[in-house]
Amino acid sequence: MTQNRLIIFDTTLRDGEQCPGASMTSRQKLEVAKQLARLGVDVIEAGFPVISQGDFESVREIATQVKGPKICGLARCLPKDIEAAASALEAAGEAARIHVFLATSQIHRKYKLAKDEEEIMRIAVEGVRLAKRYIKDVEFSAEDASRTEPEFLARIIQKVIEAGATTVNIPDTVGYAVPEEFASLIRYLFDHVQNIDKAVVSVHCHNDLGLAVSNSLAAIKAGARQVEGTINGIGERAGNAALEEIIMALHTRADAFGKIETGIQLKEILRTSRLVSRMSGLAVQRNKAVVGENAFAHAAGIHQDGILKKRETYEIIDPKIIGWEQSELPLTKHSGRAALENRLKLLGFELEKEEIDNIFSQFKEIGDKKKFVYDDDLISLVEGQMTRVKETYELEYAAVTVCSGGIPMATIKLRHGEEVFVDASTGDGAVDAAMKAVDRITGQHGHLVEYEVKSVTEGKDAIGEVTVKVNFGSKHLITAKAASTDVLEASIKAYLNAVNKALLL
Ligand SMILES: CC(=O)SCCNC(=O)CCNC(=O)[C@H](O)C(C)(C)COP(=O)(O)OP(=O)(O)OC[C@H]1O[C@@H](n2cnc3c(N)ncnc32)[C@H](O)[C@@H]1OP(=O)(O)O
Numbered sequence: 001m002t003q004n005r006l007i008i009f010d011t012t013l014r015d016g017e018q019c020p021g022a023s024m025t026s027r028q029k030l031e032v033a034k035q036l037a038r039l040g041v042d043v044i045e046a047g048f049p050v051i052s053q054g055d056f057e058s059v060r061e062i063a064t065q066v067k068g069p070k071i072c073g074l075a076r077c078l079p080k081d082i083e084a085a086a087s088a089l090e091a092a093g094e095a096a097r098i099h100v101f102l103a104t105s106q107i108h109r110k111y112k113l114a115k116d117e118e119e120i121m122r123i124a125v126e127g128v129r130l131a132k133r134y135i136k137d138v139e140f141s142a143e144d145a146s147r148t149e150p151e152f153l154a155r156i157i158q159k160v161i162e163a164g165a166t167t168v169n170i171p172d173t174v175g176y177a178v179p180e181e182f183a184s185l186i187r188y189l190f191d192h193v194q195n196i197d198k199a200v201v202s203v204h205c206h207n208d209l210g211l212a213v214s215n216s217l218a219a220i221k222a223g224a225r226q227v228e229g230t231i232n233g234i235g236e237r238a239g240n241a242a243l244e245e246i247i248m249a250l251h252t253r254a255d256a257f258g259k260i261e262t263g264i265q266l267k268e269i270l271r272t273s274r275l276v277s278r279m280s281g282l283a284v285q286r287n288k289a290v291v292g293e294n295a296f297a298h299a300a301g302i303h304q305d306g307i308l309k310k311r312e313t314y315e316i317i318d319p320k321i322i323g324w325e326q327s328e329l330p331l332t333k334h335s336g337r338a339a340l341e342n343r344l345k346l347l348g349f350e351l352e353k354e355e356i357d358n359i360f361s362q363f364k365e366i367g368d369k370k371k372f373v374y375d376d377d378l379i380s381l382v383e384g385q386m387t388r389v390k391e392t393y394e395l396e397y398a399a400v401t402v403c404s405g406g407i408p409m410a411t412i413k414l415r416h417g418e419e420v421f422v423d424a425s426t427g428d429g430a431v432d433a434a435m436k437a438v439d440r441i442t443g444q445h446g447h448l449v450e451y452e453v454k455s456v457t458e459g460k461d462a463i464g465e466v467t468v469k470v471n472f473g474s475k476h477l478i479t480a481k482a483a484s485t486d487v488l489e490a491s492i493k494a495y496l497n498a499v500n501k502a503l504l505l
């Protein structure tokens with residue numbers, strides 16, 4: 001391996017599964033392990049075999065079936081743990097790794113383990129030696145390393161390497177470290193552990209302060225050549241370092257981190273994230289970097305315009321290289337003309353500037369009422385635009401009161417050129433009352449032959465599209481439509497459209 005090759009150690013199936021509610025069945029874990037192999041991780045920590053028969057079986061199954069990466073099992077520095085791990089990993093042969101750990105910080109030594117430094121040193125060395133009897137590839141983790149006295153940490157790391165550890169892991173177990181300090185600790189170990197070149201230095205960061213990825217990257221810059229983490233950053237408490245974020249940071253900012261190589265197949269990243277989310281039952285937050293639904297969705301009009309002119313104006317990663325189909329430009333009230341026009345073109349509509357202007361103002365009105373403006377909403381707006389006639393009368397205002405057992409009453413205000421007319425009417429229902437009020441102003445007398453309301457999209461805030469067929473005397477059966485998030489408004493506008501059409505005949 002070259003000096004710049006970074007070993008990617010995935011612990012989704014061990015530390016990731018420690019996330020409350022993320023437990024997976026053996027079958028699910030096997031499926032995730034196969035996908036991690038396709039992703040190209042170097043080591044899969046498949047579980048902690050001593051903790052349950054289920055974990056033992058799933059490590060054994062993964063060790064038997066998954067080829068490519070090393071398969072690793074976790075163990076405390078206890079013979080029963082090490083023996084269980086060695087036994088579960090047997091089928092992996094040369095690809096097996098055993099991972100023994102022991103806490104080294106003062107607080108863990110004193111309160112959790114009730115052991116002094118020398119005892120901790122002895123137990124760690126004995127744990128590594130015993131593991132080494134079963135498996136050549138032994139990783140030792142100094143749990144809570146970032147809160148351990150650096151001098152003691154350096155001594156214990158030196159001793160476990162002498163005992164045969166091939167990887168020494170420096171965990172920030174409780175997510176306490178900050179990047180510059182963590183990088184200094186790694187540099188300190190390179191400077192103070194005499195045999196450090198005999199092992200790979202690894203880091204394993206937790207996210208309690210939201211710094212897991214930053215700390216991991218700082219450690220890589222300081223010389224760590226194995227990084228541990230999980231897909232989607234799942235794990236104990238606030239989780240582990242998200243591997244997909246580390247990988248994409250290294251890929252995107254080679255100028256900042258140097259040319260670090262990994263065996264990762266970038267195009268498998270999204271698929272892996274989605275599989276882990278489904279199998280663990282843990283949803284990925286929408287705004288999560290790299291794999292969240294919004295990671296490549298641009299909502300602001302200015303950004304959408306920039307993206308349409310040159311993707312790189314607002315995107316530092318090409319979403320296609322990690323498995324996304326493309327960036328998204330969702331239409332919302334924040335969108336501008338550029339995004340609207342682009343979407344209309346993709347829907348196959350070539351419209352005049354004036355038509356787009358009309359649709360744009362209606363689009364903004366809908367955007368104020370609904371979270372998203374969907375394609376079907378747009379199609380309905382375009383249809384309205386195409387069937388639009390010169391508006392002799394325009395609706396300025398409508399108020400309709402309906403109360404159970406009472407008589408519906410509508411007040412309508414219409415503009416006719418410079419003039420404004422207001423009138424009111426009762427009716428057999430809200431729509432009937434409104435239509436009669438329109439008739440009183442316009443002098444038309446329409447008879448509603450057909451009336452249909454349909455929802456254009458799903459959801460409570462969906463646009464309602466109203467189609468009316470109105471008879472203005474036997475020869476004039478006129479069809480007209482209108483759409484609005486308020487079906488009563490759509491009904492009045494549809495009827496008024498019919499009246500305007502009749503006036504043009
Ligand atoms: C930072 C990490 O993520 S470490 C990994 C954490 N993962 C897990 O804990 C996996 C799930 N755990 C379990 O199923 C259980 O805790 C088991 C099976 C591991 C142990 O269960 P129990 O024997 O009932 O012990 P319990 O969990 O109550 O306490 C842990 C014991 O392990 C000891 N221990 C903790 N770490 C180590 C270690 N690295 N080496 C040796 N002993 C250790 C503790 O001192 C304590 O021993 P004590 O009971 O003599 O005080």
Ligand SMILES: CC(C)C(=O)C(=O)O
Pocket residue numbers: 015101141142143144169171172173174204206
């Ligand atoms: C076992 C070790 C690596 C661990 O999970 C931690 O310290 O967080």
